[in-house]
Amino acid sequence: MKRRTLIIGGIGLAGMVAVGWLGWRESSRRAPQANRAVRPMAAVEPDPQRFFAARLPDLLGGEQPMSQWQGQPLVVNFWATWCPPCVKEIPDLNRLAAKHTGANFLGVAIDTEDNVRKFVVNVPIDYHSVVAGHQGIELVRALGNTAGGLPFTVLFRPDGTIFEVIMGMVDPDSLDQQIGRLVASSA
Missing domain, CATH: 1.20.5 (Single alpha-helices involved in coiled-coils or other helix-helix interfaces)
Incomplete structure (x- = not known):
């Protein structure tokens, strides 16, 4: 049986x-295959002026015009508290911001002010930070990141044009070299 x-x-x-x-x-x-779009996506020409036209709240309750950072080399990192690669690269960005005093660093959180305030208590961010909320997705898309993925880092020349775009987590050594070239080309 x-x-x-x-x-x-x-x-x-x-x-x-x-x-x-x-x-x-x-x-x-x-x-459809996962890495192939059902409909081809139209290429989007980055529009850095949309970024520099924005006004975003900071963690002190004020509102910051992004245009204040035009005129000098700028490293902008779009991130979120819920994004593990974003959180992992913050210490590297802190070190690079301390090393490259000839460039400004700006963290743009695509999150809520409350979440970011609680987050920075445990993970300090040593460079300027603003909170974009959902508006941040439109800003990254305007800068050419049509998928809206995070982290997303953009290096701007002093004239507001894009020097370099990094999709995903930064490689600190590579970013260090890119920032060095950006600052040298801006001198």
Whole structure:
């Protein structure tokens, strides 16, 4: 009796595996690949002036015009408290901000003021910070990040044009060199 139960159970299990595999194969033929858009996305020409036209709240309750940072090299890092790679790169950005005094650093949080205030108690940010909330997604898209992914870092020349764009977490050594070139080209 036990042998018959094992044989019938084995046949049933093999049948379920076969049906699952056939279903998966058929559905994956019809579904678009994850790394390919269903409709091609139109290339967006970055518009840095939309960023410099913005006014964003700081953590002290004031409102900061982004235009105040035009005229000097600027490193802008878009981040969020809920984004692990964003949080991981903050100490590297703190070190680079201390090293490269010829450039301004600005953190733009795509989050709520309350979340950011609580966050900086435990993870200090040693450079200027503002909170963009949902408006931040529109700003990163205006700067060419159509997916709106974080972290997102943009290096600006003093004239407000884009020097370099970094999608995803920064490589501190590479960013160090890029900032050095930005500052040298701005002197």
